[in-house]
Amino acid sequence: xxxxxxxxxxxxxxxxxxxIFSATIVRAQELFFTYMGVVFQxxxxxxxxxxWIDTQQGKVKSKGTVYGxxxxxxxxxHQFCGEFSLAYMQYSSDSTPDxxxxxxxxxxxxxxxxxxxxxxxxxxxxxxxxxxxxxSADYNGGAGANISFCSLVxxxxxxxxxxDIYAQYGSFGMGESSTKIEGGISVGVVxxxxxx
Numbered sequence: 001x002x003x004x005x006x007x008x009x010x011x012x013x014x015x016x017x018x019x020i021f022s023a024t025i026v027r028a029q030e031l032f033f034t035y036m037g038v039v040f041q042x043x044x045x046x047x048x049x050x051x052w053i054d055t056q057q058g059k060v061k062s063k064g065t066v067y068g069x070x071x072x073x074x075x076x077x078h079q080f081c082g083e084f085s086l087a088y089m090q091y092s093s094d095s096t097p098d099x100x101x102x103x104x105x106x107x108x109x110x111x112x113x114x115x116x117x118x119x120x121x122x123x124x125x126x127x128x129x130x131x132x133x134x135x136s137a138d139y140n141g142g143a144g145a146n147i148s149f150c151s152l153v154x155x156x157x158x159x160x161x162x163x164d165i166y167a168q169y170g171s172f173g174m175g176e177s178s179t180k181i182e183g184g185i186s187v188g189v190v191x192x193x194x195x196x
Contacts, residue, residue: 031077031195032075032076032077032195033075033076033077033192033194033195034073034074034075034076034192034193034194034195035073035074035075035076035160035190035191035192035193036071036072036073036074036190036191036193037071037072037188037189037190037191038069038070038071038072038188038189039069039070039071039072039085039087039162039186039187039188039189040068040069040186040187040188041066041067041068041069041087041089041164041166041184041185041186041187042065042066042067042068042184042185043065043066043067043166043182043183043184043185044063044064044065044066044182044183044184045063045064045065045066045091045180045181045182045183046061046062046063046180046181046182047061047062047063047064047091047093047095047099047172047178047179047180048060048061048172048178048179048180049061049062049095049097049099049172049174049175049178050175050176050177050178051174051175051176051178053097060095060096060097060099061095062093062094062095062099063093063094063095064091064092064093064094064099064100065091065092066089066090066091066092066182066184067089067090068087068088068089068090068102068105069087069088070085070086070087070088070104070105071085071086071087072084072085072162072188072190073085073190074160074162074188074190079112079113079114079115079121079123080110080111080112080113081109081110081111081112081113081123081125081152082108082109082110082111083107083108083109083110083111083125083127083162084106084107084108085105085106085107085188086104086105086106087104087105087107088102088103088104088105089102089103089104089105090102090136099172099174100136100137101135101136101137101139101173101174102135102136102137103131103132103133103134103135103136103139103141104131104132104133104134105129105130105131105132106129106130106132107127107128107129107130107146108127108128108129109125109126109127109146109148110125110126110127111123111124111125111148111150112124112125113150113152118154119153119154120151120152120153120154121151121152121154122149122150122151122152123149123150123151123152124147124148124149124150125146125147125148125149125150125164125166126145126146126147126148127145127146127147127148128143128144128145128146129143129144129145129146129168129170130142130143131143131173135173137174138174139173139174140173140174141173142170142171142172142173142180143170143171144168144169144170144171144180145168145169145170146166146167146168147166147167147168148164148165148166148167148186149164149165149166150162150163150164150165151163151164157192158191158192159189159190159191159192160189160190161187161188161189161190162186162187162188162189162190163185163186163187163188164185164186164187164188165183165184165185166182166183166184166185166186167181167182167183168181168182168183169181169182
């Protein structure tokens, strides 16, 4: 009876080991395709500015536009995509004090695309953004979260287009507790450069 029990345990351990080993082999054969390209984006922003205005503490609501462009790197694994972009963005302002500023922007996102067809795949993305120096005005930087409804258009086996309708919220680097809400569209074209 004891020998039978030990054989059962041995068979279970062997089976589990084989399953784990097989899964590791399958994972090792997965292809992680890397792409690089350019990205352009534009939209509108709403800034809630809090600081000293003239001689008293106050709040100002500013609206304006935002636009810019830069480089983008993506990694595709099945229906998932990891994305990093570095762009230079210009913000306009319709308020006094003038909150216009230009600065580099780094964004990282994770995306999932629904496999609708080989050419077009809708998806959703979540990520973070970080405002970087140097800035065109006195700006302390900012950071926040990003959500996007996105589309992946496969133009060929080497070229893909990424289209995001995005919204982001976070801190704004002027004043004391200023925040911004931004929304717009981002279009990136990437070319396959290899695989990991």
